[in-house]
């Protein structure tokens with residue numbers, strides 16, 4: 001068995017494989033110096049819209065601002081409520097409260113960790129404006145059920161697709177299902193920039209136009225500001241990097257699925273851990289490979305001692321975060337999410353991961369499982 005540290009993700013390995021392409025793309029931007037509105041931005045937006053199978057893509061400075069602008073575009077304001085999952089990265093809920101609106105949580109499905117449509121209808125009130133399903137870990141949420149309920153009540157559906165670039169639901173790419181979808185290109189995401197970046201995709205002309213104004217000081221022509229906006233555009237250097245990487249994304253997702261299959265094959269026979277559940281009719285892109293075990297903290301420490309990095313996404317559900325104390329929610333309100341938060345463990349997962357690395361992670365886990373009996 002080969003030795004050596006196994007990281008949770010390895011951005012350097014990816015860079016070294018495409019170094020020439022990335023360096024050339026960055027070099028071109030440095031040469032033309034159009035850093036904030038270079039043609040690379042428009043080019044990337046067109047390609048990413050086509051990749052998702054939608055009309056519009058509006059490049060932004062981060063995935064977090066994408067979520068905030070999506071809600072702003074649907075006029076979410078103080079007094080409104082927006083439904084989402086308590087088991088997500090904080091940005092999903094922050095976008096809601098930044099609008100002055102109130103996040104309302106619906107507990108998750110114990111298998112997929114995504115919002116459970118069964119609880120959705122009971123959470124809808126006269127103040128509800130929108131639903132934000134999150135495609136957690138790269139697995140699409142149950143969009144048909146969510147969309148049916150949303151349409152019945154006239155609610156907007158905003159996909160938080162920050163972890164699901166290229167994932168599919170019933171043969172359709174994530175991004176084309178809800179009213180809008182928000183992606184993050186944070187460096188460690190399946191499609192990652194060399195810094196912060198994000199994008200909104202939509203088929204809705206009006207929403208696209210609003211987001212286009214919001215991201216650039218509300219300018220509809222130079223020096224004419226029709227609404228209060230922000231300075232949150234995707235920049236040229238990031239667009240240039242993303243243009244290079246988008247071409248590799250389908251293969252990288254394929255490699256992630258291959259690694260997941262290998263993990264599944266080697267780990268699924270142990271009763272103390274469960275491997276990721278995969279819903280029917282979805283194409284999972286394994287942004288994270290997350291196992292579940294009641295012995296999470298002990299196993300994590302053991303892996304750490306053996307130089308294997310792991311992560312916990314996420315150790316504290318959003319409804320229990322100090323920042324949301326004002327919602328007056330408590331332990332026990334969303335028991336499925338709370339139990340997941342105690343038991344999930346993200347194992348190393350990145351497209352360049354070598355077979356021996358997967359085997360070493362598995363070997364360390366299996367030896368420990370047998371010894372801790």
Ligand SMILES: *Cc1c(COP(=O)(O)O)cnc(C)c1O
Pocket residue numbers: 062063064065088089091092134160162163183184185186196197198
């Ligand atoms: C990464 C992430 C975001 C935020 O994206 P940034 O680009 O880091 O602002 C939002 N939601 C989820 C689920 C994420 O994983």
